[in-house]
Amino acid sequence: MGCMEYVLVNYRWLFVCFFLLPISLFYDLWMYFRNWVVFRLSSAPSKHYKKVKYVQEQIVEWNNKGRKTKMCSARPGWQTVSFRRPVYKQHMTNIDVNLVDILEIDTEKGVVRLEPLVSMGQLTATLNPLGWTIPVLPEIDDLTVGGLVMGQGIESSSHVHGLFQNTCVSYELVLSDGAIVRCSAKNEPDLFYSIPWSYGTLGILTAVEIRIVPAKKYVKLSYEPVWGLDNIVQKFTECSGDASNEFVEMILFSQHEAVMMTGVQTNSPEHSKINSIDRWYKPWFFKYVQEKLRNNTITEEYIPLRAYYHRHTRSIFWELQDIIPFGNNAVFRALLGWLIPPKISLLKLTQTKAIKELYERSHVFQDVLVPVGEMEKSLRRFHELVDVYPVWLCPFLLPDRPGMVRPRENRSEMFVDIGLYGTPRVDGFDPKETARKIEQHVIDSNGFQMLYADIYMTREEFRTMFDHGLYDKLRSELRCEDAFPEVYDKVSRAARD
Ligand SMILES: Cc1cc2nc3c(=O)[nH]c(=O)nc-3n(C[C@H](O)[C@H](O)[C@H](O)COP(=O)(O)OP(=O)(O)OC[C@H]3O[C@@H](n4cnc5c(N)ncnc54)[C@H](O)[C@@H]3O)c2cc1C
Ligand SMILES: NC(=O)C1=CN([C@@H]2O[C@H](COP(=O)(O)OP(=O)(O)OC[C@H]3O[C@@H](n4cnc5c(N)ncnc54)[C@H](OP(=O)(O)O)[C@@H]3O)[C@@H](O)[C@H]2O)C=CC1
Numbered sequence: 001m002g003c004m005e006y007v008l009v010n011y012r013w014l015f016v017c018f019f020l021l022p023i024s025l026f027y028d029l030w031m032y033f034r035n036w037v038v039f040r041l042s043s044a045p046s047k048h049y050k051k052v053k054y055v056q057e058q059i060v061e062w063n064n065k066g067r068k069t070k071m072c073s074a075r076p077g078w079q080t081v082s083f084r085r086p087v088y089k090q091h092m093t094n095i096d097v098n099l100v101d102i103l104e105i106d107t108e109k110g111v112v113r114l115e116p117l118v119s120m121g122q123l124t125a126t127l128n129p130l131g132w133t134i135p136v137l138p139e140i141d142d143l144t145v146g147g148l149v150m151g152q153g154i155e156s157s158s159h160v161h162g163l164f165q166n167t168c169v170s171y172e173l174v175l176s177d178g179a180i181v182r183c184s185a186k187n188e189p190d191l192f193y194s195i196p197w198s199y200g201t202l203g204i205l206t207a208v209e210i211r212i213v214p215a216k217k218y219v220k221l222s223y224e225p226v227w228g229l230d231n232i233v234q235k236f237t238e239c240s241g242d243a244s245n246e247f248v249e250m251i252l253f254s255q256h257e258a259v260m261m262t263g264v265q266t267n268s269p270e271h272s273k274i275n276s277i278d279r280w281y282k283p284w285f286f287k288y289v290q291e292k293l294r295n296n297t298i299t300e301e302y303i304p305l306r307a308y309y310h311r312h313t314r315s316i317f318w319e320l321q322d323i324i325p326f327g328n329n330a331v332f333r334a335l336l337g338w339l340i341p342p343k344i345s346l347l348k349l350t351q352t353k354a355i356k357e358l359y360e361r362s363h364v365f366q367d368v369l370v371p372v373g374e375m376e377k378s379l380r381r382f383h384e385l386v387d388v389y390p391v392w393l394c395p396f397l398l399p400d401r402p403g404m405v406r407p408r409e410n411r412s413e414m415f416v417d418i419g420l421y422g423t424p425r426v427d428g429f430d431p432k433e434t435a436r437k438i439e440q441h442v443i444d445s446n447g448f449q450m451l452y453a454d455i456y457m458t459r460e461e462f463r464t465m466f467d468h469g470l471y472d473k474l475r476s477e478l479r480c481e482d483a484f485p486e487v488y489d490k491v492s493r494a495a496r497d
């Protein structure tokens, strides 16, 4: 390993602090300026169809050229929120989709109309000050509407509202023949229900309508430390089933220690208990939560809504501690905390081969979705297989609707998302072998794997986990076979580098 390489791997923070953080700042300033201009000129809604027409033209041209290669979006792989890069893009026709704006907030119909590249950060910045929000708002700033619809999205309100896609009302797409279609549960239900988890393999998404609900200024959040795996599972199940909790989230700090968080929105905080956790000098959220284990008491406080939504953005869940080891140090926060976090996309763009291999060898990123009844067994199994903590636990309701992901028993069912991010502490960790074992466990538990993570399943196993019935029917009806790859060919390990 060369000298430079050694520094980059072992002292990644040097590069991140002195180079990536300032660049991230300029990027945000540019976006801020751009949005200000767009908003001033109110050009977004009027330009929408011009931009959609450009998407159509590219697809028509692809048809005219004889439908030779398959299509995917031209969004570069380094911009996506996942560890790997999509190599499939190199040998496909890349369709430019420059749709980045919020189109319309219709308070009468109760929907917001968005272009697919609108990010979650942009959305909360726009909607919350107006007194509105969307029911499920995944917490990392840079997640996009398109990625969350075509993939999957979850938040601590999902135990009531389901996954991100369950809050969508309609989708506008350009199909493989260049036609625009708008589908909803009433109009074109088959297509509507097949879009989630389809990863852009039925058409190019150009707009989404999402339900909006009134937002209040604060989240009254209660933290309850829980000890012992039995108690942890019982508490979690109880809180998830209680619809009076608007937000439910648990962080497991070891196999026997957890903090349960439940919250409701409110406009009348107790002023002495307001905590703006998003301020640059405040500790990272998961560290702050961990402190709650010191006392056996329930504590409550009021967190501004937008700060609550993006609570895991600043420390990228618990991943930033591996990149900037002293990032949560009070002095560092006071001096440079306002520049945190570096943009995930820029980290990805600039990561060297050695860093990537290091993460490949010594890291696990998995979100496993299993029925709540399988939670205890799963936590034990993952402790055996990876022994990674903290573990993120978030309940969600899986409604009984058609599509790739649905409950086995034909009735709505409560699931839990078990998020494993970090360095396994077990001996002989083998990334592939372990992932295979996790996948087998998920299949045996009637669960699902989030597809941003590494997928080592075979095509047959993948088809066992995800119901392809409706999807296959639509792919043949909409002439997708020669137009877009199958989901498996976009998410399997072979398709990603
Ligand atoms: C009535 C109304 C109408 C508006 N209409 C529009 C509109 O038509 N189009 C529009 O874009 N905004 C619109 N705005 C949004 C306004 O400009 C937001 O405040 C802005 O989008 C949020 O950016 P920010 O930099 O203030 O927030 P920050 O908190 O600084 O940024 C949040 C995060 O979002 C990211 N981000 C911001 N903009 C983008 C982008 N375009 N693409 C990718 N990531 C981004 C930032 O990088 C950052 O990570 C509207 C606002 C109002 C009140
Ligand atoms: N809290 C949460 O729920 C979290 C979720 N995630 C994961 O991150 C992913 C989202 O990341 P993000 O970077 O936003 O998205 P990505 O760029 O990763 O997109 C995900 C998929 O959606 C497809 N897609 C996106 N936009 C369109 C469009 N306009 N038309 C057709 N297909 C489209 C992409 O197709 P193509 O390959 O053609 O570009 C790609 O296959 C989700 O899949 C989610 O699972 C990650 C962290 C947290």
Ligand SMILES: CC(C)=CCC[C@@H](C)[C@H]1CC[C@@]2(C)C3=C(CC[C@]12C)[C@@]1(C)CC[C@H](O)C(C)(C)[C@@H]1CC3
Residues within 6 Å of the ligand: 081, 082, 083, 154, 316, 317, 319, 344, 347, 348, 351, 355, 359, 365, 367, 392, 417, 419, 421, 450, 452
């Ligand atoms: C359902 C939920 C809550 C999912 C959260 C998943 C996140 C914790 C994952 C998604 C993308 C992810 C794997 C990523 C990374 C950390 C964990 C992330 C953020 C990092 C930043 C780790 C450092 C790496 O060098 C690199 C920059 C490539 C990745 C990028 C993606």
